[in-house]
Amino acid sequence: MTDAQSKTRSLPLACAHNNPYYTVLAKSAVGRLSENTERAPYTNLFNNGTSAHRVWRCVQVMRAVEADLTNRRKNLVDREFAVAAHGNRLVLQLVFNQLGMDKVNDANYDWDKDIRRIHKVTGITLDHLTEAIESTYSNNYLAPLFKNTTKCRDLVTQVETKLSAG
Secondary structure, three states: OOHHHHHHHHHHHHHHOOOHHHHHHHHHOHHHHOOOOOOOOHHHHOOOOOOHHHHHHHHHHHHHHHHHHHHHHOOOOHHHHHHHHHOHHHHHHHHHHHOOHHHOOOOOOOHHHHHHOHHHHHHHHHHHHHHHHHHHOOOOOHHHHOOOHHHHHHHHHHHHHHHHHO
């Protein structure tokens, strides 16, 4: 497997892992996810529970979220644009958290149904993430903010609280 292939597969799995530590690694040092296949973080992403369906479906979600964020950035300015650009991996993690990840390994599950929801889910997620950043980290530069595990963990908690409230 080439380095590019390894990154393409490890990046979405890291964001689907539901741990901001892995999401921050995917943003700040993606090569560290697969630099040593004998130990974590690689073994936490690729193990006996990692099916081909999981890998492929996570790649599909990543591609859909990235395409959606790219389209949205055309109509965004200033901080909203920067959140969509620099926060792409955290948005991806939050989108994964809202999908049927419990069904990701089920070959019979209609995964296309979840893929069709990506645009709506990404928009709501991006709005809540932008609000959380503006209320808590408005004085922070965004590029380094998304490379800080503690702050990203806090943002995930804030956004998921808003999402669960409806």
